[in-house]
Amino acid sequence: xxxxxxxxxxxTAIPGSDAGQxxxxxxxxxxxxxxxxxxxxxxxxxxxxxGPAVLVRDLNAFYGSNHAIRGVTIDYxxxxxxxxxxxxxxxKSTVLRCINRMHxxxxxxxxTGKIMLDAQDVYASDVDVVAVRRSIGMVFQKPNPxxxxxxxxNVAAGIRLTGTKGxxxxxxxxxxxxxxxxxxxxxxxLGEAGLGLSGGxxxxxxxxxxxxxxxxxxxxxxxxxxxxxxxxxxxxxxIAELKERYTIxxxxxxxxxxxxxxxxxxxxxxxxxxxxxxxxxxxxxxxDSKTEEYVTGKFG
Amino acid sequence: MEAGTLPRGxxxxxxxxxxxxxxxxxxxxxxxxxALAVLALLVVFFFILVSDSQDVFAKQGVxxxxxxxxxxxxxxxxxxxxxxVGTVITSALALVIGVPIAIATxxxxxxxxxxxxxxxxxxxxxxLAAVPSVVYGLWGVFVxxxxxxxxxxxxxDTFSFLPFVGGTVAGPNYFIAGLILAIMxxxxxxxxxxxxxxxxxxxxxxxxxxxxxxxxxxIRMAVLPYSRAGITGGAMLGLGRxxxxxxxxxxxxxxxxxxxxxxxxQGYSLAAxxxxxxxxxxxxxxxxxxxxxxxxxxFILTLVVNGIAxxxxxxxxxxxxxxSLAVTEAEA
Amino acid sequence: xxxxxxxxxxxxxxxxxxRGTVFALTLVALVPLVLVVYxxxxxxxxxxxxxxxxxxxxxxxxxxxxxxxxxxxxxxELVALASAMAIPVGIGVAVWLVEYGRTGRLASIVRxxxxxxxxxxxxxxxxxxxxxxxxxxxLDGSFAGWKGSAALALLxxxxxxxxxxxxxxxxxxxxxxxxxxxxxxxxxxITRVVLPTALPGLVTGSLLAVARxxxxxxxxxFTAQATLATSFDLNRRMNSLPIQIFSDIQNPKAEIVQxxxxxALTLVALxxxxxxxxxxxxxxxxxxxx
Numbered sequence: 072x073x074x075x076x077x078x079x080x081x082x083t084a085i086p087g088s089d090a091g092q093x094x095x096x097x098x099x100x101x102x103x104x105x106x107x108x109x110x111x112x113x114x115x116x117x118x119x120x121x122g123p124a125v126l127v128r129d130l131n132a133f134y135g136s137n138h139a140i141r142g143v144t145i146d147y148x149x150x151x152x153x154x155x156x157x158x159x160x161x162x163k164s165t166v167l168r169c170i171n172r173m174h175x176x177x178x179x180x181x182x183t184g185k186i187m188l189d190a191q192d193v194y195a196s197d198v199d200v201v202a203v204r205r206s207i208g209m210v211f212q213k214p215n216p217x218x219x220x221x222x223x224x225n226v227a228a229g230i231r232l233t234g235t236k237g238x239x240x241x242x243x244x245x246x247x248x249x250x251x252x253x254x255x256x257x258x259x260x261l262g263e264a265g266l267g268l269s270g271g272x273x274x275x276x277x278x279x280x281x282x283x284x285x286x287x288x289x290x291x292x293x294x295x296x297x298x299x300x301x302x303x304x305x306x307x308x309x310i311a312e313l314k315e316r317y318t319i320x321x322x323x324x325x326x327x328x329x330x331x332x333x334x335x336x337x338x339x340x341x342x343x344x345x346x347x348x349x350x351x352x353x354x355x356x357x358x359d360s361k362t363e364e365y366v367t368g369k370f371g
Numbered sequence: 372m373e374a375g376t377l378p379r380g381x382x383x384x385x386x387x388x389x390x391x392x393x394x395x396x397x398x399x400x401x402x403x404x405x406a407l408a409v410l411a412l413l414v415v416f417f418f419i420l421v422s423d424s425q426d427v428f429a430k431q432g433v434x435x436x437x438x439x440x441x442x443x444x445x446x447x448x449x450x451x452x453x454x455x456v457g458t459v460i461t462s463a464l465a466l467v468i469g470v471p472i473a474i475a476t477x478x479x480x481x482x483x484x485x486x487x488x489x490x491x492x493x494x495x496x497x498x499l500a501a502v503p504s505v506v507y508g509l510w511g512v513f514v515x516x517x518x519x520x521x522x523x524x525x526x527x528d529t530f531s532f533l534p535f536v537g538g539t540v541a542g543p544n545y546f547i548a549g550l551i552l553a554i555m556x557x558x559x560x561x562x563x564x565x566x567x568x569x570x571x572x573x574x575x576x577x578x579x580x581x582x583x584x585x586x587x588x589x590i591r592m593a594v595l596p597y598s599r600a601g602i603t604g605g606a607m608l609g610l611g612r613x614x615x616x617x618x619x620x621x622x623x624x625x626x627x628x629x630x631x632x633x634x635x636x637q638g639y640s641l642a643a644x645x646x647x648x649x650x651x652x653x654x655x656x657x658x659x660x661x662x663x664x665x666x667x668x669x670f671i672l673t674l675v676v677n678g679i680a681x682x683x684x685x686x687x688x689x690x691x692x693x694x695s696l697a698v699t700e701a702e703a
Numbered sequence: 704x705x706x707x708x709x710x711x712x713x714x715x716x717x718x719x720x721x722r723g724t725v726f727a728l729t730l731v732a733l734v735p736l737v738l739v740v741y742x743x744x745x746x747x748x749x750x751x752x753x754x755x756x757x758x759x760x761x762x763x764x765x766x767x768x769x770x771x772x773x774x775x776x777x778x779x780e781l782v783a784l785a786s787a788m789a790i791p792v793g794i795g796v797a798v799w800l801v802e803y804g805r806t807g808r809l810a811s812i813v814r815x816x817x818x819x820x821x822x823x824x825x826x827x828x829x830x831x832x833x834x835x836x837x838x839x840x841x842l843d844g845s846f847a848g849w850k851g852s853a854a855l856a857l858l859x860x861x862x863x864x865x866x867x868x869x870x871x872x873x874x875x876x877x878x879x880x881x882x883x884x885x886x887x888x889x890x891x892x893i894t895r896v897v898l899p900t901a902l903p904g905l906v907t908g909s910l911l912a913v914a915r916x917x918x919x920x921x922x923x924x925f926t927a928q929a930t931l932a933t934s935f936d937l938n939r940r941m942n943s944l945p946i947q948i949f950s951d952i953q954n955p956k957a958e959i960v961q962x963x964x965x966x967a968l969t970l971v972a973l974x975x976x977x978x979x980x981x982x983x984x985x986x987x988x989x990x991x992x993x
Binding site for chain 3: 391392394395397398399401402403405406407409410412413415416419420423471472473475476478479480483492495496498499501502503504505506507508509510512513514554557561583585586587588590608611614615616617618622642645646649663666669670673674676677681
Binding site for chain 3: 171173176178201202203204205206208209211213215217218219228229231232233234277280281284
């Protein structure tokens with residue numbers, strides 16, 4: 072876990088990076104991704120770049136005529152974990168699903184606004200949703216490995232389904248399983264059914280499947296709410312490792328979890344972003360009374 | 372694509388070539404085309420059937436065709452009343468005999484039978500549906516008719532004061548046809564009744580039992596009223612099936628072109644006439660058009676009956692949803 | 704009066720009588736099944752022999768009536784072709800309904816028409832094909848096996864489509880979402896995730912449609928008609944078990960009637976085997992899902 076960043080939220084003026092570009096002009100990929108020493112196979116080390124990976128500007132989302140998300144503007148900083156918390160129905164999951172454009176898969180649902188990923192607006196008219204989702208992965212609340220596939224095939228599914236050629240499939244499957252912290256547990260039974268794993272293992276399998284496609288951002292929609300505490304702990308540790316290579320956005324109804332894993336936290340209420348700050352400040356130094364009431368348990 | 376070395380910025384990464392989008396389009400519109408083709412096919416068939424039956428309607432008029440009691444192909448007479456009456460009588464008999472038994476099996480399986488017997492009984496009832504129509508016809512001709520003759524003759528003699536009962540029992544007759552139809556519709560009426568009865572909310576039933584009702588009283592108070600719409604729908608689906616059943620009926624109804632006076636007389640039906648007279652009609656366009664007209668009437672009849680049936684079934688499903696909604700609201 | 708008053712004997716009697724009646728009626732329902740099976744075995748087994756399956760019906764009124772080879776093979780050919788027509792189309796329509804049409808108005812209309820199709824009497828399907836493919840002199844206006852298959856396919860189509868829709872709806876949405884979220888195009892989600900997951904159910908539905916089609920006589924009367932000789936030419940008339948039975952029933956000769964019983968036994972056995980396989984596949988599916 073990173074120590075809380077003392078700078079103000081919204082990613083302005085981070086000392087040491089040549090970013091400071093809050094509106095997300097593109098930087099070469101190698102520069103934006105800090106490469107920890109033990110990932111020796113990766114390419115050149117680079118200075119940590121903390122510019123935002125995803126910028127959301129004035130997002131409005133609708134379910135038919137129901138105006139569910141109102142004017143949300145938020146930055147998700149690269150290689151950090153950002154949590155979204157709030158009571159049931161506050162819209163945090165909806166915001167998450169807008170980022171990878173899963174929201175519009177619901178009949179009658181749509182969204183307006185801009186969401187920038189690497190200087191491209193994912194809502195631009197010539198953008199293909201399928202390509203967006205290859206760059207932005209998602210882990211769901213209920214672990215759902217594909218039931219007809221083995222562990223190996225599940226991890227490879229992402230690669231095969233996106234149509235990319237898999238000539239080094241074995242290698243990539245192993246890498247993904249290692250990245251999800253599951254390799255040691257399953258390396259001798261890759262051919263077994265994915266459904267034969269425990270809940271926590273299934274969820275890590277889904278994470279492995281997601282990172283096999285090599286996205287930049289991983290969205291997590293209450294990934295631990297269906298798991299027991301030990302499995303939850305394992306996933307939280309995994310998140311701490313994953314953020315070195317990916318940008319993580321996590322929706323959670325468990326405030327303590329947000330406090331444990333997230334660098335930044337946004338508090339949502341009734342479809343609006345009420346407050347966004349460094350996690351420590353959300354929990355101890357709130358600026359909005361509603362935030363204070365929520366985190367102290369007065370409602371929600 | 373290797374980690375960290377693929378250029379991620381730039382326009383191209385978030386677009387897909389039109390060629391890649393093609394399979395999606397193909398699948399979506401190809402499948403839609405398939406669905407629409409099925410629709411179009413049905414509509415086309417209907418219209419051709421209507422147009423090809425025009426000849427006989429031109430000669431007899433629609434009302435004449437349906438209500439003239441004179442079916443005599445050799446004299447170019449095509450009043451189909453005997454056929455219509457036969458269809459009505461046999462279907463009515465099928466309902467009267469089959470529906471109560473079907474409801475009884477449904478009640479027994481869902482409410483009264485021990486859990487282990489349920490699957491066995493269900494399978495056995497479903498097996499009745501696996502027997503093809505022609506086999507029921509075979510069995511009807513060589514087993515049912517000869518073996519039931521004494522019993523039905525006794526019934527006709529003893530109860531001849533009842534309307535439509537009496538006289539000499541013909542070999543094949545309305546009653547046997549109705550009986551076989553009852554057997555054939557039993558599986559579907561039973562299946563739907565079972566489905567409906569098993570979705571009666573347990574609290575209804577528990578409330579009745581808690582009041583001290585006997586098992587049968589509970590069924591009468593809580594289960595049957597709740598399931599009425601669904602069971603009616605099931606019965607109507609059975610009716611639709613009985614109306615259209617051809618082969619078994621034509622083998623055991625006698626194919627007589629006059630309207631019988633009692634249920635043990637020979638008769639005819641709309642479906643039976645088509646199967647029976649097709650051979651001789653192939654060279655006579657007017658006769659053929661009459662058979663097609665019979666088919667058209669059959670089609671429309673089953674359409675109407677099945678439509679009504681579906682209305683009942685939908686109503687029963689909606690009631691079930693409302694009930695469960697009310698329960699969840701009450702619990703919230 | 705004791706605190707726990709017993710219920711009146713009349714109520715108890717009514718309860719017992721009613722329950723007895725329900726039980727009795729249930730047994731009555733099973734009597735035809737027992738009798739049909741009994742007579743099929745009693746009268747049909749005697750006809751079964753090697754010759755029965757290896758000889759064609761001779762059409763002779765005197766002497767040896769022959770076997771049912773052409774009828775048996777004909778049924779297999781006709782139903783195989785009908786399945787090839789109906790199953791892909793039925794599954795395709797079901798896929799469109801579940802994956803694309805969903806709750807829209809067009810989907811409701813399609814569902815309505817499929818419902819209509821399920822209620823059409825089988826003889827009307829025969830008529831449909833007759834008036835469009837035979838009467839009109841299509842190709843050469845003759846009776847042909849493939850036209851019989853077309854009529855059977857019309858019959859099978861709504862069964863496959865309905866069962867397919869039910870089964871595809873059972874595939875959890877979470878699977879589709881996961882696949883879409885990985886960046887898979889929708890057609891791949893359908894072919895690589897949804898259909899394989901639903902496969903056992905689709906097989907069951909298709910097999911039940913096949914079992915149904917095997918027993919149908921009426922649609923074949925004026926489409927495939929009948930011949931006596933074994934034929935593999937689906938462009939000519941073709942014999943089939945139901946048609947052969949139907950014709951034999953109306954023949955007064957005892958050997959021919961016995962052949963009818965033997966054919967009926969064969970037909971029912973075939974249908975039962977397919978139904979059992981279908982149930983087996985369905986049962987296996989429920990043990991696979993976690």
